[in-house]
Structures are given as structure tokens and as C-alpha cells.
Amino acid sequence: MSATVVSGMRPTGRLHLGHYHGVLKNWLRLQEQHESFFFVADLHALTTHYEHPEGIRQSTWDLLVEWLAVGLDPEKATLFVQSWVPQHAELALLLGMLTPLSWLERVPTFKDQQEQLRDRDLATFGFLGYPALMSADILLYDAAWVPVGADQVAHLEICRELARRFNSLYGRSQEDSEALAAGLRALGKKGKQQYQRLLERFQQDGDGSAVTQARELLDSAASINEATRILLLANLEGKGRTILSEPQPLLTEAAKMPGLDGRKMSKSYGNAIALREEPETVRKKLLTMPTDPARVGRHDPGDPERCPVWPLHQIYSHETTRAWVQEGCRSAGIGCVECKSVLVDKVLEEQEPIRARAEDWAARPERLREIAAHGAEKARARAEQTLIRVREVMGLDAG
Template sequence: MSEPLQPIVVSGMRPTGRLHLGHLHGAIANWVKLQSNHRCFYFSADWHALTTSYDRTEVIRESQREMFVDWIAAGIDPERASLFIQSQVKEHAELYLLLGMITPLGWLERCPTFKDQKEQLTDRDLNLYGFLGYPVLMTADVVLYKANAVPVGVDQIPHLELSREIVRRFNFHFGEVFPEPKPLLTEAAKVLGTDGRKMSKSYGNAIDLGESAESTTKKIMGMVTDPSRKRRQDPGNPDVCGIYDLHKVYSPPEVLEWSATGCRSAGIGCVDCKKKLLEKLAPDQERLRERRESLLARPGDLDELIRIGTGKARAEAQRTMAEVREAMKL
């Protein structure tokens, strides 16, 4: 297989609602950077949303629209990245089925996420074929576009290694059709929620992208900092503080140093630190809000961008599936 002129990157998100600052600094900001020197395919993983929420499909379509709006507002350029909907490229399902035919059951049962989520999501039934087999669908999503690399965090490497094993098994039996996708390690910025836990919609501790200045200010000013710093004169530890984590992604080095030194020496209070953060965060949120409103005011334009992106993805997927069928003599 010849190497493509530009490395190919594929990534997606499940449409489960508005995106927040954790999504922005954990994934989307990196997607924006990758656009400059990669062929990028970014998709709404609506079929993946069914693996844990098959009985809540009414939220998928609206969440999907909000998600695409958030992506574009945050800097994803539909001219440089193909934005598309997974379920509208039926080749994902065909390749999923074919790869499923050669994937040993034991590989799926050992998948860390399968075991972890079964233990954590006790409020829903996950004894489902779709949930067990989702790593095969994830593999199809990636290799359908012959991706060289997949942007992942360290915790996701085991999932990608499973995809690589499936690719090796396919290529062994049918010939070298797919490249083995390599992990494109991204050091995601740590973003804590307003209560000190990881920012998440399910925890109710998130700050949405483009949230109003009033709401953003209210949430930041009420945000949990170092829980051991009870009084203004007590020294604190910025390394356990969500405000300091946000300073790392919004503030220049001199402000970051001011925040860390002032916290440890009790030279500044938490209110001072929060107000300084808002000097950068609030204007950035306002820019995102304005972009979002502009996009939402032109729903037809957004639909056309996704239609074009889905068409590009479908054309690429059809070429790959022609190779797959020929290799498998189907």
C-alpha cells in the first residue's frame, strides 16, 4: 500500500448533548490543529450512541446538530475537514459486519471499556450484542478511510490496539488492504468541573461552549477550588484546583505563575484567581456564543455543509469497500 500524500485522521463523537469546555480542551482543540497538515474525517457517531442509549433515540438528532455547531464554532473548518453522520454512510455497517466475522469473541470480552462500563453503568442493561461488539464498529469507522492515525489519549490505547489486531487478522487472511492505524497521542488538558470532579454532563458540573457571560461568571465564581484551603490566609495547592487547570489553557505564562505562586503563599485569594481567569475565559466564551448563534440562524447552510461532508466520506468509503469485496472474493 502506498502512503497517502497527507496522513489521514479519523475521529468521532457520540451525539449526547451540548459540548462543554472539557470536550473543547480534551479533543476539539487538537482536531483543529490537525486540519492544517492532515486529511481529516470527523463524524457524528450516532450508531455508537445506540450502544448504551438505544431507548433514548429522541435526543440524537437535535444533539447532533448542536454538536456540529459547537465543532464549527470552535474552529473546525468544513472546507478542510469532512464532517459527516456515521449512519448516512452505510458502508460503515457493511464493514462492521465483515470484520465481525473474523473477530474472536475473547478479544471483545477482554476489552477494558466493556468490563468497566458494565460495572459503572448499573442503571441500564448492557448485556447486548451491540455493546459487546462496538470495538468492531469503531475499527470499521477508522479503517474505512484507511486512517494512518487516530487521535487518542493514553487511556484509549488498548481500544486502538484491538483495532490493530483486527486489521492484522484481516490482512493475513485476505491481503494487505488496510494500514494499521497508529495512536496519535494527544495530551488532553485536564479540565475539572464546577464541583472538582471531571467535567461531565452526567455530573451536572459542566460549563457549555459559548455559555453566556452571566452564566459562565456565576459558575466560575462558585467553582470548587482546593478543598483544604478553608480561609483566605491559608496556603493552597494549585495542582488540585480546577481554576488553575483552566488558567493553563486560557492564561499567558506570567498569569499562570502569578496564580500558582499566589495560591501556595496565600498571597492571593480564590476570588482573585477566578476573576483573573474570567478576563480571558469570558471573552472567549462570548466569541463562541456569537459564532454559535450565527450558525444556528442559518440551519440550511449547516445542513448543506454536512451533506457535502457526508458525500465526500461516502465516496471514500465506497472505494475502500470495493477493495474489500475484491479481496474477500465477494
């Protein structure tokens, strides 16, 4: 079986062209190469939209429609809704039992989103604990790879740390546990305290230098043998029998899809073009884009590098068209409307088949529900295999 890939999207509104070029095109490649699980993260949507959940249900179906419209294939990838697989919530709760608060508080997006979403009350257990849910999403499927951009690798690290911590706590035999306790006693009171501080620095604070210092501490301890030294170091590093597989980041080239104002395309910036936006609206948005301030009049030369329209040409236009834009803009041989009109045609050409397929899928709600139900059934069967292992080592299989 090929390596497993897991990824998801929150249903917080219609997708735009940035999602298509930045995420979905990559998913289309992955479904051909790996066993892929792609889910609508409706539980995650509640971490920030719990007070106003009205749009989540419709956005869930809109998201599935648009995934199918761009070419995601339920015969090649498992497509499902997160809340339809209760194992996500169960594993998130169990991981929460062993997740240090300090780990949650140092996740990069925790303070960033609190700052950006000041109008919402995010002082909640769900918002603080969302990394445990994110980790459950991945660890349930023994994912080998998680597609992320270079700026998102830090978000995946807490999942990797939780897998190591879980395996460290529950991945040992009774004999190993007894040997570990004996080794700690052999270090003496002072040595044990040093070891515990180093363990906390590495496992809770992510301080890599603590591992080096622990090696030095254990190498200098004449009271323990080599086997005990290896066991103590493995314990500090969070290594044990693999119960939860530690995922690796699958770095993807970040497609910097520019918005209508030159910044990254984002709904929050109000500079986006929806994936299936009406043609006349797309045309109006593109034709009214700002351009190089130097081009006050039709015959004023400009510089494409200072124009928000140029980055879109770099994505949509062929080399000959880009050369035409460069020469025409700098010489004032073409006007801004001419430059934008070529771009309008290319964007609409890309959107037309997506819009048509989306209309077809949206007209078949029963088929959509069948796809979501079948995907959830496959996901539940796979996730339950992981939870059987988890429940057993956590003492929850008494029934």
C-alpha cells in the same frame, strides 16, 4: 496526498470546555496537516442510548454547529454524520463475521461501561460489537493515523488486530493457501496442534510470547523448508496482502482540563462548563467553586496547589497572573473572589467568539445540512473504494 486521519464524537449532549481543550484544538491542527475525516458517531450513540434515542438527532446538529463554531472548516476537513454513510454499518457487519468473541470481551471499556451504566441494559449485540463498528469507522478510509491519548491506545489495538486478521484470511493467493495447508500437514499431527494453539494465543488472546514460541517450533521442524517456515510464521502473525490498512496511533498530549471540583471535567461528574454556556451561568459556576479548605476567612493564607481553582489558572492565565495568584493566596493578600474573578474574565473571553459563531451557524440549518450532505458524499465515495476490495475477497461481488 497527505496521510489520512480519522476521528469522531458521539452525539450525547452539548460539548464542554474539556472537549475543546482536549480534542477539538488538536483537530484544528490536524485539518491543516492531513487529509482529515471527522464524523458525528450517531450509530455509536445507539450502543448505549438505544432505548432513548430522542436526543440523538438534535445533539447531532448541535455537535456540527459547535465544530464549525470552534473553527473546523468543511473546505479543509470532511465533516459528516456516520449513519449517512451506510458503508460503516456494512463493513462493521462483515468484520463481525471474523471477530473472535474473546477480543470483544477483553476491550477495556466493555466491563467499565457496564459497571458505570448499570441503569441501562447493555447486554446487547450492538454494545458488545461496538469495537467492530469502531474498526470499520477507521479502516474504511485507509487511515494512517488515529489521534488518541496514551490511555486510549489499547482501544485502537483491536482495530489493528482486525486489520491483520482480515489480511491474513483474505490476503493470500490460492497458491499461498495451498502451500500453507501443505506446510501444516508437514508439521505432523502434534506439531500442527502446537501451531494452532500458538496461533489462537496470539490472534485471539494477544499473547506476544506465542510468536517467539512459534518461531522456535518452526525452526526446529526439519520437515519444512525456509519458504514454508516464513509462510507459516506470517500466517500466525496475521500478515498477508494488505487489503485493509493497519492504522497507527497518533499520540496527542492529553489536555487535562480540570472540572469545577478539581477532577477531570465531565458531564457525568456534574462539574463541567458547556462550550457555549450563558455568561451569567459561567460566572456563577466559577465564583462558587470550592477553594483551599485552609482559607476559612478572607485573611487566612492558602496553598494554590490544594485549590481546584489553580489548575484552571494554569490553562487560562498568563505567567504574571499565575505569580500574582501564588503570592497573593499564600500571603492572604488577595481573596478567593478576586482570584476567581480574573479567571471568569479569561473563560468568558475564550467563549464569546465561539458562542457568537455558534448562534450564526444554528440560524442556518439549510447550510448545515448542505455541509453534512457534502461531507457524507465525499465519505461514501472514499469508503466504497475499500468495500469494493472487501466484497471481492469475501466472495460478495457475484453481481
